[in-house]
Amino acid sequence: MAREFDLVDWIRSRQPCSALVPVPAGDDMAVLKWPPEQLLLVGVDQVLDTVHFDSAVHAPRDIGRKAMNRNLSDCAAMACLPVAAVAAVALKQGSSLEYAQELYLGMQDAAAAFGAVVVGGDTGSWRGNLVMTVTILGRSAEVQPVRRRGARPGDGLYVTGALGGSLLGRHMTFVPRVAEGRVLGRCGSVTAMIDLSDGLSRDLLHLCKASEVGAVVDAASVPVHPDAVELSRRDGKRAIEHALHDGEDYELLFTSRSAPPIGKRIGTISAERSLLIEIDGRQTPLEAGGWEHEL
Amino acid sequence: MAREFDLVDWIRSRQPCSALVPVPAGDDMAVLKWPPEQLLLVGVDQVLDTVHFDSAVHAPRDIGRKAMNRNLSDCAAMACLPVAAVAAVALKQGSSLEYAQELYLGMQDAAAAFGAVVVGGDTGSWRGNLVMTVTILGRSAEVQPVRRRGARPGDGLYVTGALGGSLLGRHMTFVPRVAEGRVLGRCGSVTAMIDLSDGLSRDLLHLCKASEVGAVVDAASVPVHPDAVELSRRDGKRAIEHALHDGEDYELLFTSRSAPPIGKRIGTISAERSLLIEIDGRQTPLEAGGWEHEL
Numbered sequence: 001m002a003r004e005f006d007l008v009d010w011i012r013s014r015q016p017c018s019a020l021v022p023v024p025a026g027d028d029m030a031v032l033k034w035p036p037e038q039l040l041l042v043g044v045d046q047v048l049d050t051v052h053f054d055s056a057v058h059a060p061r062d063i064g065r066k067a068m069n070r071n072l073s074d075c076a077a078m079a080c081l082p083v084a085a086v087a088a089v090a091l092k093q094g095s096s097l098e099y100a101q102e103l104y105l106g107m108q109d110a111a112a113a114f115g116a117v118v119v120g121g122d123t124g125s126w127r128g129n130l131v132m133t134v135t136i137l138g139r140s141a142e143v144q145p146v147r148r149r150g151a152r153p154g155d156g157l158y159v160t161g162a163l164g165g166s167l168l169g170r171h172m173t174f175v176p177r178v179a180e181g182r183v184l185g186r187c188g189s190v191t192a193m194i195d196l197s198d199g200l201s202r203d204l205l206h207l208c209k210a211s212e213v214g215a216v217v218d219a220a221s222v223p224v225h226p227d228a229v230e231l232s233r234r235d236g237k238r239a240i241e242h243a244l245h246d247g248e249d250y251e252l253l254f255t256s257r258s259a260p261p262i263g264k265r266i267g268t269i270s271a272e273r274s275l276l277i278e279i280d281g282r283q284t285p286l287e288a289g290g291w292e293h294e295l
Numbered sequence: 296m297a298r299e300f301d302l303v304d305w306i307r308s309r310q311p312c313s314a315l316v317p318v319p320a321g322d323d324m325a326v327l328k329w330p331p332e333q334l335l336l337v338g339v340d341q342v343l344d345t346v347h348f349d350s351a352v353h354a355p356r357d358i359g360r361k362a363m364n365r366n367l368s369d370c371a372a373m374a375c376l377p378v379a380a381v382a383a384v385a386l387k388q389g390s391s392l393e394y395a396q397e398l399y400l401g402m403q404d405a406a407a408a409f410g411a412v413v414v415g416g417d418t419g420s421w422r423g424n425l426v427m428t429v430t431i432l433g434r435s436a437e438v439q440p441v442r443r444r445g446a447r448p449g450d451g452l453y454v455t456g457a458l459g460g461s462l463l464g465r466h467m468t469f470v471p472r473v474a475e476g477r478v479l480g481r482c483g484s485v486t487a488m489i490d491l492s493d494g495l496s497r498d499l500l501h502l503c504k505a506s507e508v509g510a511v512v513d514a515a516s517v518p519v520h521p522d523a524v525e526l527s528r529r530d531g532k533r534a535i536e537h538a539l540h541d542g543e544d545y546e547l548l549f550t551s552r553s554a555p556p557i558g559k560r561i562g563t564i565s566a567e568r569s570l571l572i573e574i575d576g577r578q579t580p581l582e583a584g585g586w587e588h589e590l
Contacts, residue, residue, distance in 0.1 A: 007395050007418055014403070020379065021414055030415035032379055032432075035330050042414060044430055046383040048421045084315065084327055088341040088428045100302050108309070119316055119337060120325035123302055126343045128423045133383045135339055135430035137327075 026210065027147050028074040028195060029138065039140035043074040049129035053172065055092070060099050062172050063132065064106025070197070071136035072114055072176035073250045077195040079146045079185025080138035082116040082178065089123045090131040103132065114178050143185040148210035151192040151255040153271040157215055158263035161251040163200055164228025164242035171248035180262055184254055187261050193254040199247040202288040204275060207253065217244075217267035217286055219279045225249075244277070245289035321505065322442050323369040323490060324433065334435035338369040344424035348467065350387070355394050357467050358427065359401020365492070366431035367409055367471035368545045372490040374441045374480025375433035377411040377473065384418045385426040398427065409473045438480040443505035446487040446550040448566040452510055453558035456546040458495055459523025459537035466543035475557055479549055482556050488549040494542045497583040499570060502548065512539075512562040512581055514574045520544075539572070540584035 012026050020032055029043035047067045049055045055063065068085065075082040087107055091100060100123065108118055116136070160180050177195070184190045194207045200222070208215055219240055228242035254260070255269055270276075277286040307321050315327055324338035342362045344350045350358065363380065370377040382402055386395060395418065403413055411431070455475050472490070479485045489502045495517070503510055514535055523537035549555070550564050565571075572581040 006392055007399075010392070010396060011399060011413075011416070014399075015412075015414075018412060021412065030379070030381060032414065034335070034378075034432075035333065038330065040329070040335075040432075042379070042381050042430075042432065044381040044383045044415060044428070045417050046385060046419060046426075046428065048385055048419060048423065051419060051421045083329075084325070084337070086325060086337050086339040086430055088339045088430075090341060090343055090426055097301055097305070101305060104302075104306060104309075117310075117313060117316065118306075119310075119327065120339060121306070122340050122428075124341060124343060124346060126346045126424075128343065128345075128426070129421075131341075131385055131423070131426050131428075133339070133341065133417075133426075133428040135337075135381055135383075137329075137335075137337065 028077040029080070031145055039145060041075070041078055041080045041138035041140065041145060042135065043071055044133065044135040045070045045074060046131060046133040048131055055130050058172060060102035061106040063130070064103040065110045066172050067132040067134050068107040068110035069174060069176045071134045072110065072178055073195040073197065075136060075138045076177040076181035076252060077193050078138065079143050079181045079193065081141045081182065082111070082114050082136055082138050084117055084119045084137045085111055086119060086135050087121040088133045089121065090128065091123060091125040092130055093125050093127055095125060107134065143182060146185050146190055146193040148192055148194050148207050151207060151211035151213050151269045153213060153269055155191050155255040155257055155269040156265050157217065157267040157269060158254050158256060158260060158265050159223065159251050160263050162223040162225035163196065163249045163251060164225045164239060164246045165231040166227060166246060166248045168227045168231060170227060174250040176250060177252045180252055183261055184252065189257045189260060191255045191257060193252055196249040196251050196253050197247060199245045199289065200253065201244050201275070201286055203253055205288040208273070208275060212273065214270040214272045214274045215267055216270055216276045216278055216283060219277055221264070221266045223264050244286070323372040324375070326440055334440060336370070336373055336375045336433040336435065336440060337430065338366055339428065339430040340365045340369060341426060341428040343426055350425050353467060355397035356401035359398040360405040361467050362427040362429050363402040363405035364469060364471045366429045367405065367473055368490040368492065370431060370433045371472040371476035371547060372488050373433065374438050374476045374488065376436045376477065377406070377409050377431055377433050379412055379414045379432045380406055381414060381430050382416040383428045384416065385423065386418060386420040387425055388420045388422055390420065402429065438477060441480050441485055441488040443487055443489050443502050446502060446506035446508050446564045448508055448564055450486050450550040450552055450564040451560050452512065452562035452564060453549050453551060453555060453560050454518065454546050455558050457518040457520035458491065458544045458546060459520045459534060459541045460526040461522060461541060461543045463522045463526060465522060469545040471545060472547050475547060478556055479547065484552045484555060486550045486552060488547055491544040491546050491548050492542060494540045494584065495548065496539050496570070496581055498548055500583040503568070503570060507568065509565040509567045509569045510562055511565055511571045511573055511578060514572055516559070516561045518559050539581070
């Protein structure tokens with residue numbers, strides 16, 4: 001079975017260079033020189049019924065909101081300003097007009113919170129389950145995009161908020177860190193950034209791989225969300241495990257040469273290309289245990 | 296059951312006006328002032344297994360190509376130059392890396408034929424069937440976008456090629472009329488345009504509704520594709536019925552004040568807001584019999 005990241009590597013290897021695309025694929029969004037002296041950022045993200053939400057449980061407005069917010073979180077990771085979005089929706093056959101409207105209103109609400117507008121779309125219905133795909137356009141607007149590559153040995157490693165247990169509900173209701181992304185992009189010391197969708201351990205691996213570095217995470221410094229504590233009560237796993245490996249936190253993970261204006265330090269970038277976790281003074285390998293999309 | 300066009304009407308009614316979006320929703324693509332003195336066009340289109348293709352029958356490269364070509368056909372309809380695309384793919388669980396690569400290569404081939412590049416994407420897998428969603432970015436590049444609205448009584452009605460019977464295979468292998476769209480946009484006499492995806496009778500209804508006009512189609516002038524003749528042999532319907540109502544021709548339907556450089560005249564725009572078909576000198580109502588996406 002193929003894994004998503006094999007495919008991404010393969011696509012990257014085939015991407016033609018051009019005056020239009022100054023940054024090769026592999027970041028949270030594509031970066032285009034459009035017009036030549038400015039940057040246009042484009043991201044696309046789909047949510048699938050039973051994978052990213054459950055249409056039997058979640059209200060359509062919440063589903064629409066999540067579909068948009070995942071894209072806004074990509075904007076946050078690239079420190080860009082979301083401007084416009086288009087959406088494609090594959091509805092379950094027999095869905096009502098009201099249901100489709102609720103999906104749209106959820107997207108519109110989420111976009112409007114950051115001044116972006118839904119400018120177009122495509123709807124269809126089929127025998128399958130609900131699929132929503134949102135494409136977002138962002139402007140760099142005087143803040144250079146922050147990429148996954150750029151972290152250097154000695155940089156501090158930071159997160160914008162507490163992690164773990166988002167499955168208890170936060171994965172549907174999170175607020176994308178667009179404002180935080182802009183602050184971090186503007187401050188001048190942030191060297192690399194990614195949003196936490198696959199889980200801290202796995203997204204850290206992506207960032208370190210792109211930057212050709214390693215990292216040491218200090219377990220005691222990782223901010224553990226109350227939801228992770230609650231989940232640990234239910235399933236017996238330690239709360240820190242949830243904070244390290246659960247997906248869909250949608251906080252920003254970033255590296256910085258000096259103390260950034262926001263964020264909690266959780267570790268340090270190293271020259272050795274391995275991920276380590278330090279617990280009570282002892283370092284052991286940090287396995288990427290988050291969510292990898294299996295093809 | 297809701298119909299797609301009810302939803303589009305409703306979305307249009309909610310769309311905020313802005314300096315960014317000079318043209319309200321409802322055309323084949325959204326038009327943005329980006330940068331303010333130029334136009335950026337954005338379109339999105341999804342293809343669904345068992346609706347737009349059949350993964351049990353069609354090769355992944357052909358499916359990828361169709362997903363891209365439908366978007367390029369939207370560019371053709373707006374007379375813009377396709378530049379860049381992003382794609383989201385929901386794969387059937389257990390799909391191989393090779394299968395995903397073939398989908399991508401099909402998209403890349405189709406885009407490259409018109410100088411456009413695939414700059415980013417999102418892949419995931421689920422228990423459902425294959426979904427591919429492509430978002431295309433186009434530039435007006437010194438040709439004003441041609442919209443659905445703009446047709447005036449007395450304008451001639453034209454198509455770029457023969458119609459009907461595309462289900463025999465052309466719906467997978469068509470060449471989008473990007474070059475023709477540019478020629479027509481540039482010539483100065485074309486007043487409205489749409490690509491034929493839902494069928495001549497239905498897409499003509501969209502164009503006339505947007506332009507607040509009607510039309511008289513001369514049945515004898517409609518170019519009937521050999522596939523429509525073949526299909527009529529098989530199903531007993533007349534070939535002209537296939538030409539009038541079958542979907543997925545992906546030719547351009549347009550109106551022009553004077554003889555355009557390309558295209559075959561098939562009728563005339565009228566002030567009366569009805570669609571009529573003239574057969575042997577007799578005019579009868581032309582029912583929109585094409586494919587309406589049922590929600």
